[in-house]
Amino acid sequence: MYIIxxxxxxxxxxxxxxxxxxxxxxxxxxxxRRRYLTVEQELEHNVSYGDASxxxxxxxxxxxxxxxxxxxxxxxxxxxxICQVAxxxxxxxxxxxxxxxxxxxxxxxxxxxRPSVSAxxxxxxxxxHEVPEYGLVHLLDLQEEQLEIIEMLLGRxxxxxxxxxxxxxxxxxxxxxxxxxxxxxFVPGPDTVxxxxxxxxxxxxxxxxxxxxxxxxxxxxxxxxxG
Amino acid sequence: MLRExxxxxxxxxxxxxxxxLEVGLEKGWEDLGGHFTVGAGLETEALIAAGVEQAxxxxxxxxxxxxxxxxxxxxxxxxxxxTVIARVLDPLRAEWYQRQGLHxxxxxxxxxxxxxxxxxxxxxxxxxxxxxxxxxAA
Numbered sequence: 001m002y003i004i005x006x007x008x009x010x011x012x013x014x015x016x017x018x019x020x021x022x023x024x025x026x027x028x029x030x031x032x033r034r035r036y037l038t039v040e041q042e043l044e045h046n047v048s049y050g051d052a053s054x055x056x057x058x059x060x061x062x063x064x065x066x067x068x069x070x071x072x073x074x075x076x077x078x079x080x081x082i083c084q085v086a087x088x089x090x091x092x093x094x095x096x097x098x099x100x101x102x103x104x105x106x107x108x109x110x111x112x113x114r115p116s117v118s119a120x121x122x123x124x125x126x127x128x129h130e131v132p133e134y135g136l137v138h139l140l141d142l143q144e145e146q147l148e149i150i151e152m153l154l155g156r157x158x159x160x161x162x163x164x165x166x167x168x169x170x171x172x173x174x175x176x177x178x179x180x181x182x183x184x185x186f187v188p189g190p191d192t193v194x195x196x197x198x199x200x201x202x203x204x205x206x207x208x209x210x211x212x213x214x215x216x217x218x219x220x221x222x223x224x225x226x227g
Numbered sequence: 228m229l230r231e232x233x234x235x236x237x238x239x240x241x242x243x244x245x246x247x248l249e250v251g252l253e254k255g256w257e258d259l260g261g262h263f264t265v266g267a268g269l270e271t272e273a274l275i276a277a278g279v280e281q282a283x284x285x286x287x288x289x290x291x292x293x294x295x296x297x298x299x300x301x302x303x304x305x306x307x308x309x310t311v312i313a314r315v316l317d318p319l320r321a322e323w324y325q326r327q328g329l330h331x332x333x334x335x336x337x338x339x340x341x342x343x344x345x346x347x348x349x350x351x352x353x354x355x356x357x358x359x360x361x362x363x364a365a
Contacts, residue, residue: 077269103270
């Protein structure tokens with residue numbers, strides 16, 4: 001694949017290295033002269049100097065033939081603009097944007113720039129994962145595949161405590177994928193019996209959360225979405 | 228626009244820019260019916276505080292092209308402001324977004340046209356070199 005990465009900071013540079021290792025064709029575009037010179041020592045012709053929000057810079061990098069554009073600069077407006085132009089003017093198949101300020105996520109959504117990745121949001125979700133309250137926590141939203149992975153803590157009064165996995169009437173479009181119990185994770189078999197204190201991971205179609213919450217019973221406070 | 232009787236609300240991150248609004252005005256900005264909010268165009272609370280939900284027209288004129296292009300689209304799509312204009316210095320981006328349905332004003336384009344005309348006029352007026360005649364000083 002030919003991938004353009006915009007921004008050669010820690011994220012962009014390391015991303016480029018990984019992609020090159022996987023034998024993709026990569027061009028990184030960096031607008032800061034000093035950073036460009038540093039990165040160029042390692043990446044050589046795979047990095048290009050310029051402001052990627054200028055159309056001619058993108059064209060010089062061959063955006064017309066790019067399969068993917070990943071905008072990981074430190075500026076949300078730049079990331080939004082680059083992805084919008086990539087997708088709508090140059091018809092790039094896939095764009096991925098970094099969201100620096102989580103409060104700007106709504107603007108990425110408004111302009112239909114997906115997927116957008118916010119490091120802060122990911123860390124917040126991991127925090128919630130580490131310290132789960134009762135209720136349902138979003139671990140991962142796979143927007144293109146239209147799937148979510150959620151986690152629930154089973155309280156003592158949960159409707160499924162003491163039941164076997166195979167006896168559960170999981171709502172259609174959902175699947176139990178793992179259980180974390182006493183610090184260890186495992187994939188449950190049909191005879192696994194659910195216990196209070198289990199953290200249950202499920203993959204589901206969007207919109208099925210309420211059905212799942214209803215099945216797994218009152219678990220205490222509801223946080224709502226972790227995302 | 229304030230003098231014409233319109234209600235004008237300005238949003239800027241720099242509280243000191245308020246002073247610039249009052250240059251040449253007989254009275255204070257607010258006394259003449261103007262509003263001023265401190266905040267960034269990407270911040271929903273700031274936009275709402277500045278009155279975007281009631282606005283008939285929205286002008287995005289920060290010093291960043293990308294910011295102007297993005298917040299103008301937010302005004303259009305999210306708040307459905309009827310008239311939205313973005314100042315975009317880069318002629319290429321200005322032209323493309325204009326074609327996509329965003330009204331852009333490109334000072335660079337205007338300056339290029341005016342400068343070109345000034346050079347042509349100077350050349351037409353004749354050969355006598357006068358002090359200050361154009362010598363690619365642009």
